[in-house]
Amino acid sequence: MGSRTKALLLTALISLITVLASTTCQPPASPEEPSSRIVIEPSALMKHVKALASLGSRVTGYAGCKRAADYIADVLKGYGLKVVIHKYSAVVPFDEGSSVRVLINGNKYTFTAYSIWPNGVNPSPTPPGGVRGPLIYVGRGRLKDFDGKDVDGAIVLMDYESGDNWLNAVKLGAKAVIFIGPSHVPPYVESLKKFLDTPINFPRVYVTHEVGERLKELAKRGAEAVVISRMRWREVEAENIIGILKGEIPDTILLTTHYDSWSAVPALASSAHEAIAPAYLLELAKALSRTKPYRTIWFVFFSGHWEALVGPREFVERFYFGPEVANGSFKPVMLINIGDLDPEGTGLQLLRGGAGTLYATTSNAGGITLRYAWVVKKIFTEYLMNPELRREIKSLVGVEPSTYVRDYFTNLMYWGTEQFPYMLDSEPAEMTRGVAFTIQSAYASKQWLGSPVSDLEELSEEKLELLKPQLV
Incomplete structure (x- = not known):
């Protein structure tokens, strides 16, 4: 009209x-x-x-x-x-301040992150020191995107426009997922698929598109990451x-x-x-x-x-x-x-x-x-x-x-x-x-x-x- x-x-x-x-x-x-x-x-x-x-x-x-x-x-x-x-x-659910720390070649980089909506009643906070593991990038998070990568114990970097494929990371033993924000407004259904009604304890954070591009570069160089998610009910x-x-x-x-x-x-x-x-x-x-x-x-x-x-x-x-x-x-x-x-x-x-x-x-x-x-x-x-x-x-x-x-x-x-x-x-x-x-x-x-x-x-x-x- x-x-x-x-x-x-x-x-x-x-x-x-x-x-x-x-x-x-x-x-x-x-x-x-x-x-x-x-x-x-x-x-x-x-x-x-x-x-x-x-x-x-x-x-x-x-x-x-x-x-x-x-x-x-x-x-x-x-x-x-x-x-x-x-x-x-x-x-x-109140985000009290979340972050991603990247460790590589003795250097440390800290990036602002934002916690994802809770899974049911579980806001999935990390321990105070966060969760640590190798940083790997898996694109849209399809099963084929994990081929050749050691996912167990890793911190998974994934595109936001990936549906609920973050559950693949959960099934394969990842410690946390970092979503890379798109450079445009994503479809509503993408946001609906980033959390569950089931209260599983799995930290998920979001970084802006610019930060995500930087993290992708660091992941290629074999960096480790520490994810700190401080989401609490308030x-x-x-x-x-x-x-x-x-x-x-x-x-x-x-x-x-x-x-x-x-x-x-x-x-x-x-x-x-x-x-x-x-x-x-x-x-x-x-x-x-x-x-x-x-x-x-x-x-x-x-x-x-x-x-x-x-x-x-x-x-x-x-x-x-x-x-x-x-x-x-x-x-x-x-x-x-x-x-x-x-x-x-x-x-x-x-x-x-x-x-x-x-x-x-x-x-x-x-x-x-x-x-x-x-x-x-x-x-x-x-x-x-x-x-x-x-x-x-x-x-x-x-x-x-x-x-x-x-x-x-x-x-x-x-x-x-x-x-x-x-x-x-x-x-x-x-x-x-x-x-x-x-x-x-x-x-x-x-x-x-x-x-x-x-x-x-x-x-x-x-x-x-x-x-x-x-x-x-």
Whole structure:
């Protein structure tokens, strides 16, 4: 789909939120009247994306995540919103500093390394002095790549784009594996294959492409290496950031997203693509902060997405079941989560459940169709039938706006258009049997997920033009 079509679909997303958080008791526009449009410029999005992607790893509990929380809070305060910091505890694998030491001809060279995500509950730390052995390079780690090499007791140097071939090194008796980072953003599946659910104790570290090339040279010369991996489980303080735009009544619409990120190398997780959604919500908060809404609006930025939704879960536990609900000062009417916004996607999808919760709700979530009926009606029979919107899209691509928007509000095993298992920040709220769903790009491969290599260079204002919500 071209940039103009995608842009109008994002217009639909923005305008839907505007309708649901109407500035008056009445609908903002009749079907025959154009509703107000919010313009969010790619340059504004890119400014936030660059800022968030430059803060370091945004894995929950890491310094970059805290800096991102501070950045978001400062921006929301600048809009004049009341900012609430919701703190909670989470347990995360924390890289306390890893390294590779190379010994050759009486010389010693030390290189920075980064620990890989744990195997199940086992972070596979090395003894304090590390593990030592001959350094051998095996390319992609296929069995034939080990031919003629003495692997037992060795430190194996392997390309990152090698699938799960590191298990060949384990089977052949290696002491540790060093992954050489690529010079480009690797496919998501590569990151998923660098760890197991099985808690085997096997140290794995990552080095940058430049360091890897140096290690390959040293391996050719018969060097020995010492791998030190200092990955530990750590209980950390994490934060959800809430910006409150007070309305005339306590009925509250929550607009949410997550600002943390993930990588198979947790110390290197600064994803620029994952920063698009929080950048978008910041700009949406800016636009809506200039209005006086009838209903109260909460702009919520979650951390803890990648830790089994611990941030959204703790938020729901605190606020959906808190004293404010009991005394009537906070009434959550609906939660709309902004999921992954990918410029390469085609259309929008509305999702209520992910790969985990749908298994729990397929048989006992009666009333789903009825619960979401009014939302579907508002979107598909009212808003997307707006004559102005229909004319604009038809004039550009000759199709109805509903062609590129699809809902998955069902108790069947639908995964939307996602090709990998996924989690939604809206799921904990949805499981309270309230109305909560996620809007995100459809038919997007999202190969940038989980990358230890910065993807910032893959984004630009021109690329984000695909997400521009207003053409004229």
